[in-house]
Amino acid sequence: MTVKRPLVAVVDDDESVRESLPDLLRELGYSARAFSSAEEFLASDCIGETRCLILDIAMPGMTGPDLQQELTVRGQEIPIIFITAQADETVHLRSLEQGTVACLLKPFSDTALFEALNTAFRVS
Amino acid sequence: MWVGLGIAEIGRTVGGLIRQGSPLPVVLSALCQLFDATAKGFSSSVLLLDRTGARVRSAAGSSLPASYIKQLEGRRVSWSETPSGATINAKKPVIVLDPVSVPLRKDQEAAPATAPGLRLHEASPILSLTGEPLGIFAVYRRESNPDVIHCPSALIPKFTQVASAAIERMRSDEALRRSAALLERTQQLSSTCCFSWHVETDEISWSKELCQLFELDPSDVPVTLELIGARIHSEDLASFREMIERARSGVSDFEFEHRLRLPDNSVKYLRIVAHGTRNQEGHLEYIGAVQDVTHRRHTEEALARLRAELAQAARVTSLGVLTAAIAHEVSQPLAGIVTNASTCRRMLAIDPPDVEGARETTRRTIRDAERASEVIKRLRALFCKKGATSESLDLNEVTREVVALSVSELERNKVIVRTELAGELPPVQGDRVQLQQVILNLFLNASDAMSGVDDRPRQLLIRTERDEEDRVRLSVRDTGVGFEPQGVDRLFDAFYTTKSSGMGIGLSVSRSIIESHKGRLWATPNEGPGATFSFSIPCGPQEAMAGATGARSLGAIRMSAVTNAEERHGRSL
Numbered sequence: 001m002t003v004k005r006p007l008v009a010v011v012d013d014d015e016s017v018r019e020s021l022p023d024l025l026r027e028l029g030y031s032a033r034a035f036s037s038a039e040e041f042l043a044s045d046c047i048g049e050t051r052c053l054i055l056d057i058a059m060p061g062m063t064g065p066d067l068q069q070e071l072t073v074r075g076q077e078i079p080i081i082f083i084t085a086q087a088d089e090t091v092h093l094r095s096l097e098q099g100t101v102a103c104l105l106k107p108f109s110d111t112a113l114f115e116a117l118n119t120a121f122r123v124s
Numbered sequence: 125m126w127v128g129l130g131i132a133e134i135g136r137t138v139g140g141l142i143r144q145g146s147p148l149p150v151v152l153s154a155l156c157q158l159f160d161a162t163a164k165g166f167s168s169s170v171l172l173l174d175r176t177g178a179r180v181r182s183a184a185g186s187s188l189p190a191s192y193i194k195q196l197e198g199r200r201v202s203w204s205e206t207p208s209g210a211t212i213n214a215k216k217p218v219i220v221l222d223p224v225s226v227p228l229r230k231d232q233e234a235a236p237a238t239a240p241g242l243r244l245h246e247a248s249p250i251l252s253l254t255g256e257p258l259g260i261f262a263v264y265r266r267e268s269n270p271d272v273i274h275c276p277s278a279l280i281p282k283f284t285q286v287a288s289a290a291i292e293r294m295r296s297d298e299a300l301r302r303s304a305a306l307l308e309r310t311q312q313l314s315s316t317c318c319f320s321w322h323v324e325t326d327e328i329s330w331s332k333e334l335c336q337l338f339e340l341d342p343s344d345v346p347v348t349l350e351l352i353g354a355r356i357h358s359e360d361l362a363s364f365r366e367m368i369e370r371a372r373s374g375v376s377d378f379e380f381e382h383r384l385r386l387p388d389n390s391v392k393y394l395r396i397v398a399h400g401t402r403n404q405e406g407h408l409e410y411i412g413a414v415q416d417v418t419h420r421r422h423t424e425e426a427l428a429r430l431r432a433e434l435a436q437a438a439r440v441t442s443l444g445v446l447t448a449a450i451a452h453e454v455s456q457p458l459a460g461i462v463t464n465a466s467t468c469r470r471m472l473a474i475d476p477p478d479v480e481g482a483r484e485t486t487r488r489t490i491r492d493a494e495r496a497s498e499v500i501k502r503l504r505a506l507f508c509k510k511g512a513t514s515e516s517l518d519l520n521e522v523t524r525e526v527v528a529l530s531v532s533e534l535e536r537n538k539v540i541v542r543t544e545l546a547g548e549l550p551p552v553q554g555d556r557v558q559l560q561q562v563i564l565n566l567f568l569n570a571s572d573a574m575s576g577v578d579d580r581p582r583q584l585l586i587r588t589e590r591d592e593e594d595r596v597r598l599s600v601r602d603t604g605v606g607f608e609p610q611g612v613d614r615l616f617d618a619f620y621t622t623k624s625s626g627m628g629i630g631l632s633v634s635r636s637i638i639e640s641h642k643g644r645l646w647a648t649p650n651e652g653p654g655a656t657f658s659f660s661i662p663c664g665p666q667e668a669m670a671g672a673t674g675a676r677s678l679g680a681i682r683m684s685a686v687t688n689a690e691e692r693h694g695r696s697l
Contacts, residue, residue: 016460016492023485024463027470058452060535085455086536106459110466 005031006121007049011041011067012056012083017106021054028114038062042070050078052101052120057084068099079120083108129162129279134286148172148294149184152287157186159283163263167242170250170287171196171260188242188264241267248280250288258291308333315416321398323372323408328352337394337416339386357383357391374408376400381417393421452532453499460492499529517552517559519588519596520545526563527586534584537571544587549596550663554641562634562645566600566657569631573604573655580653591660595643599658606655607647634659 008030010021015036022032030052035041039062041053053071057064064082071078082103102116137158141151152170159168169185183196242264250259261284311317317334321327328347335342338355349368356364360382367380377399384392398412468485471478527543534541567584574582583603591597631645638645643661650656 014456014459016457016488016495017463020460020463020467020485020488020492023481024467024470027467058532058536060538060540083459085452085459106455107462108459109462110470 005029006051007031007033007046008052008054008117009041009046009050010034010054011036011038011059011064012054013037013059014056017056017083024110024113028110028117030117038064038067038070041067047071047076047078052117053078053080055080055082057082057103058086072099081113081116081120129282131282131285134158134282135289138286138290142290142293148291149182151290151294152184153186155283155287155290156184156188159263159279160187163279165266166245167264167266168283169193169196169262169264171262172291173257173259192242243267246277246280248284250284250291252288252292258288258295261287315419317414319412319414321371321410321412322403323410334414337392337414338384355384355386357385359383371398371400371410374400378410391418392416393418452536453529454496457492457496457499461489461496464489464492513555514553515556517554517556518549519552519559519598520549522556522559523563523586523588523598526560526567530564530567534567534571537575537582539571539574539582539584542583542585544585546587546589549588549590550594552596552641552661552663554661555637558637559641562637562659563598563600565631565634569657570600570602570604573602573606575604577604577653593662594664595660595662597658597660599656601650601654601656603650603652603654606649606653 008025010018010025010032012018012021012034013036018034018036022034025032033044033046035044037059038055041047055064055067062070064080064084068080077099079101080099081101083106084103085106101120104112104116134155138151138155141154152172156168156170160166167185167187169183169188171183172181173179174181178200180196180199183193185193244262245265246263248261248263249257250261252258261280263280307318311331311333317331317337319331319334320329326349328349330347332342335347338352340347340351340355353361353364364380364382367378371378378396379398380396382394382396384394386392393416395415395417396412397415398410400408400410403409464485468482468489471481471485523543523545527541531541567586570584571582574584580603583601585599585601587599587601589597589599635645638659638661641661643659645657645659647655647657
């Protein structure tokens with residue numbers, strides 16, 4: 001029997017992240033999809049299916065926190081793991097809003113990601 | 125007894141005094157004394173006129189009362205009323221036939237013209253060789269000697285002639301002394317010395333100051349080219365000799381800069397400007413000036429150092445602003461590396477290992493590492509401290525590199541970057557890092573100007589294009605807060621800033637960098653919101669960068685060859 005793997009969505013404008021992270025997620029036992037922008041994710045048909053969102057903070061156009069707000073407005077409560085290359089941006093997320101599981105500073109280790117995912121699935 | 129008195133004898137009396145360097149009044153008094161002794165019953169005076177010929181500058185006489193002599197000084201010469209005036213006007217002697225009826229200004233009591241007991245007998249103009257009035261030789265009859273009424277008239281022209289020669293000689297001596305003093309003072313003021321060089325005979329005449337400058341003993345005469353060569357800095361000796369050879373071949377003018385190495389090992393910078401002339405025999409002779417530019421050189425070098433430090437300070441400031449962007453740029457590929465390597469390890473750990481997957485993730489790991497090292501390479505070039513270099517550059521490529529480095533920082537500030545780079549842009553000569561520094565400053569300024577703008581898109585348009593007169597132009601147009609028209613002059617002042625943070629030296633340093641590229645940096649308000657900052661620099665090879673690098677153009681010779689002019693002239697005949 002096959003258990004359907006939970007879907008983790010990656011939203012990041014950096015191509016190497018979009019390329020590498022889904023592979024690692026699959027190795028960790030999840031199914032994964034990558035999106036290059038918040039708008040692309042919102043336009044996709046997998047919002048309802050997504051069990052966890054790995055979300056870049058700084059992106060041209062709609063930012064990570066913008067997407068989080070939009071999802072809240074839409075009533076979609078998806079646990080979010082923020083990722084960022086900017087140390088000072090973690091400060092902006094100090095008062096972690098509801099649904100935020102963790103904020104990982106790039107580059108992050110696979111164990112840090114694994115722990116954050118475990119937390120996310122405990123929450124959900 | 126007086127009849128035999130000739131010009132030669134009169135001249136001898138005053139000649140000795142002139143040679144001794146006696147002042148003119150003393151010489152003229154001696155002349156009057158000789159006349160008075162020769163013409164019994166008569167007294168004489170010499171009135172010296174000022175340069176306009178309208179006023180008595182000083183007067184001299186030997187047997188006239190000193191008080192009378194004194195009152196003549198400073199008096200106006202009235203052209204029509206007085207015999208003195210008339211004599212100047214007519215430029216010929218006026219003989220007063222009836223001294224009683226024509227006393228000197230007798231009708232004006234307030235201005236007694238003569239001393240008691242004296243009657244003006246004759247006034248003769250003393251004229252220069254060119255006919256200019258120098259003075260008046262006046263002869264008075266002594267009333268106490270009523271028997272003598274005949275003046276030795278033949279004697280008067282001889283005396284005026286000698287007086288004229290004496291005055292002219294003294295005047296030219298004075299003019300020479302003044303001009304020598306002026307020259308000396310000018311030389312002191314401008315740290316300039318002069319020399320002449322007779323090419324045929326290699327005879328060199330040097331001023332005392334030039335000996336001091338070269339630290340040569342003035343008794344080391346004659347000054348020779350060998351003696352000079354011994355003082356030239358060894359690195360400049362070859363070009364100095366080259367200049368000498370070219371000068372020998374007959375150029376009309378030359379300019380040369382070189383260094384001296386003095387006995388105490390100190391170094392002086394000299395600038396020589398010489399003008400070639402042919403003397404009466406047709407031989408080539410150079411007359412020139414040597415200026416000690418050591419102080420100026422040191423100032424220029426200090427300025428170049430200061431400019432480099434200032435540019436470095438600006439870089440460090442930008443570095444602070446850019447730290448976040450750098451972290452971002454480097455962290456992105458690092459994240460890829462770590463993730464790919466982690467995936468790879470997991471793929472190899474499973475049984476059987478996913479070798480194909482591992483190979484793919486390893487390839488990505490290497491690619492991301494290369495991307496990170498590219499970023500580091502660009503940053504290293506941008507922030508290392510080194511003097512300016514000059515190379516042939518493609519402004520488009522230079523611009524693209526800066527865009528690549530800063531685009532993420534700009535996008536983080538919600539700035540939409542658009543580039544319009546002209547195709548077929550001719551290369552420019554310049555310093556890559558300095559120009560990138562300027563472009564980066566313009567980007568960051570534009571981004572800052574738009575940081576508070578929320579009611580319109582934050583657009584940054586970067587454009588390169590060909591400008592007129594073989595120049596290329598780069599402009600950076602933003603939709604920010606712009607600037608007040610009256611603030612435009614202050615925009616480029618060092619430390620002027622409209623921002624609450626930052627040192628504000630970006631624009632002034634940018635301008636000095638562009639100016640060292642023989643270019644121009646300016647700002648214009650947009651028709652819509654925002655401002656456009658542009659610079660334009662010449663394309664192709666140029667002699668720029670001297671200011672930026674402090675590079676010396678020592679040993680550089682500029683000569684204008686007579687032969688060329690003659691050739692041109694010859695062809696047109």
